[in-house]
Structure formats: C-alpha cells, structure tokens
Amino acid sequence: RAARDLPWRNTRDPYRVLVSEFMLQQTQVARVAEYYPRFIERFPDLETLARAKPRAVREQWDGLGYYARARNLHALAKDVTRRHDATLPSDPEELIKLPGVGPYTAGAVASFAYEKxxxxxxxxxxxxxxxxxxxxxxxxxxxxxxxxxxxxxxxxxxxxxxxxxxxxxxxxxxxxxxxxxxxxxxxxxxxxxxxxxxxxxxxxxxxx
DNA sequence: GTCCGGAACT
DNA sequence: AGTTCCGGAC
CATH class of the missing domain: 1.10.1670.10 (Helix-hairpin-Helix base-excision DNA repair enzymes (C-terminal))
Structure with a gap:
C-alpha cells in the first residue's frame, strides 16, 4: 500500500532483480538507487556483463564497498552464460549454487523475478x-x-x-x-x- | 565511536 | 558460532 516506488520493483527481468539484490545486500536503498541505473545502462544484460572486463565492473561498483560481491556477480554472469544458456535459474535450490547467492538472494530472485x-x-x-x-x-x-x-x-x-x-x-x-x-x-x-x-x-x- | 548488513570462510 | 568485507547513519 504505502510502498515506495523503486526502479527494480517495476521489472521482472531476472538479471535486473539479481543486480539490485546484489547491491542491496550491502548497501541501503538510497545508495543503490544511485548506482543501479548506471550499472544497468552499462551492463544491460547477463551477456554484456559476462563479456565485460573485471576492471570495468569494478569501476561501476566503486564506492559501494564489498567488492567481492562485484567479483561474484561477474563470475556468476560468466557461469550462467556458459552453463545455463544465459538464463538465470528460477529454482532457489539452483540459484543458491551460484557465487555470491545465499539463501536470501536465492529467495528474492525466485520470488521477485519469477513470482515463485x-x-x-x-x-x-x-x-x-x-x-x-x-x-x-x-x-x-x-x-x-x-x-x-x-x-x-x-x-x-x-x-x-x-x-x-x-x-x-x-x-x-x-x-x-x-x-x-x-x-x-x-x-x-x-x-x-x-x-x-x-x-x-x-x-x-x-x-x- | 558504534551499529548495521548477506554471504563465505574459519 | 564468530569473523571478515565496506561505507553510511546516527
């Protein structure tokens, strides 16, 4: 009802949900709202992110902290592009196997992207x-x-x-x-x- | 100065 | 079960 209108709530695109959840893992909403749109613009989908240089990913993440998560996200993109045909799994059990994805993020992607x-x-x-x-x-x-x-x-x-x-x-x-x-x-x-x-x-x- | 936050690792 | 990561809020 009194929900805030946030950019990552208007999409069911699994990639976008994933990026927002990775960012929200470590940072508050206000800060993510600043970084998320730029990140999505620079890396609009999993394939683009997978092809990107580590340097470029790190640059987009700079200032958010917890840089291991940026590396995990990048590794995940490469992983999924290669093994899952560039489609994120919808099953929490599968999602949790991916780097940087714990119980919460797995549930969040399954629910917010796939409406499980x-x-x-x-x-x-x-x-x-x-x-x-x-x-x-x-x-x-x-x-x-x-x-x-x-x-x-x-x-x-x-x-x-x-x-x-x-x-x-x-x-x-x-x-x-x-x-x-x-x-x-x-x-x-x-x-x-x-x-x-x-x-x-x-x-x-x-x-x- | 202290608290807060997911996942990973010890 | 406790620690680490990193930056911001209070």
Missing part, C-alpha cells in the same frame, strides 16, 4: 517476524531456520500474492519495524503483533 511462492528472509524480514510472532525470550534465541520455516508457512501459495507479501514485509521492516526505535504507533500490524501489543501501553521503552 517462496519466502525471502533478509534481516528486515527476520526482525519483523521475530517481533510479531515470538516472545522476548524466544526472540533472541530463535535460529534462522525457525524463522524461515515460519516464513514458508506464511507466504501465499499464489506467486503474485507471494511477491507482494515479500515486498510488504521488507517494506515494513525498512520503514516502520526498524532495528533501533520501531515506530509501533504507525504500524499496520500492531494489533496482531506481540511487540506492538505490549508497547501500546508502554510510554516508549526499547525492544530487547
């Missing part, structure tokens, strides 16, 4: 789910796999709904259910959220 009904748990989503569904004691101890299990049960079975669901939770985590001082009074799910409920009566305590 799979969860994508980044730290935002992780934080939101833990606050909403787990009590304070459990929250600190919950293993990541538990949150993924929960996310799997929550994601709509319909791919388009799953896409919106994943985007919505990430947006919630990024704008409202932020790490430091969550804005519970503005939160649309506060009435069903453990944390939101307990905080409604509090003046403004911190979240443990």
């Amino acid at each position: 009904p799979v969860p994508a748990v980044d730290t935002n989503v992780n934080r939101v789910l833990r606050r909403v569904f787990f009590d304070r004691a459990t929250r600190n101890v919950q293993r990541a796999t538990k949150v993924w299990e929960l996310a799997r049960t929550l994601v709509p079975k319909n791919g388009k709904r799953a896409w919106r669901f994943n985007q919505a939770i990430m947006e919630l985590g990024a704008l409202i259910c932020v790490a430091r001082r969550p804005k519970c009074p503005e939160c649309p799910v506060r009435t069903v959220c453990r944390t939101g409920k307990s905080r409604r009566t509090d003046a403004q305590g911190r979240i443990g």
Whole structure:
C-alpha cells in the first residue's frame, strides 16, 4: 500500500532483480538507487556483463564497498552464460549454487523475478517476524531456520500474492519495524503483533 | 565511536 | 558460532 516506488520493483527481468539484490545486500536503498541505473545502462544484460572486463565492473561498483560481491556477480554472469544458456535459474535450490547467492538472494530472485511462492528472509524480514510472532525470550534465541520455516508457512501459495507479501514485509521492516526505535504507533500490524501489543501501553521503552 | 548488513570462510 | 568485507547513519 504505502510502498515506495523503486526502479527494480517495476521489472521482472531476472538479471535486473539479481543486480539490485546484489547491491542491496550491502548497501541501503538510497545508495543503490544511485548506482543501479548506471550499472544497468552499462551492463544491460547477463551477456554484456559476462563479456565485460573485471576492471570495468569494478569501476561501476566503486564506492559501494564489498567488492567481492562485484567479483561474484561477474563470475556468476560468466557461469550462467556458459552453463545455463544465459538464463538465470528460477529454482532457489539452483540459484543458491551460484557465487555470491545465499539463501536470501536465492529467495528474492525466485520470488521477485519469477513470482515463485517462496519466502525471502533478509534481516528486515527476520526482525519483523521475530517481533510479531515470538516472545522476548524466544526472540533472541530463535535460529534462522525457525524463522524461515515460519516464513514458508506464511507466504501465499499464489506467486503474485507471494511477491507482494515479500515486498510488504521488507517494506515494513525498512520503514516502520526498524532495528533501533520501531515506530509501533504507525504500524499496520500492531494489533496482531506481540511487540506492538505490549508497547501500546508502554510510554516508549526499547525492544530487547 | 558504534551499529548495521548477506554471504563465505574459519 | 564468530569473523571478515565496506561505507553510511546516527
């Protein structure tokens, strides 16, 4: 509903989704918004990126940090161009085998590009789910796999709904259910959220 | 000065 | 389970 309009949300092109996710792994939205369009213009598709010189890729990435990810992305492009006929896999199990692709990025590409009904748990989503569904004691101890299990049960079975669901939770985590001082009074799910409920009566305590 | 963030590696 | 990478926000 109150989602921000971001360039990589208006596409289902797997390559573009992949690039945005690689950038977002390490950097905040505002900064990615600055780099992403230039990168896409310079390397519009996987083949172009695969053919590019490491130097050129690095230059486009300069200032974003975590340069190993740029190398991974480049290696991935070469990999996929060679082995998968320049088409990114749609299955998270396959995606995760690619360099620089972990559980989150695999889920994100599968959902945001291919509209597969799979969860994508980044730290935002992780934080939101833990606050909403787990009590304070459990929250600190919950293993990541538990949150993924929960996310799997929550994601709509319909791919388009799953896409919106994943985007919505990430947006919630990024704008409202932020790490430091969550804005519970503005939160649309506060009435069903453990944390939101307990905080409604509090003046403004911190979240443990 | 401290916290934040995915994946990879120890 | 803890560390590293890198730059920005606070």
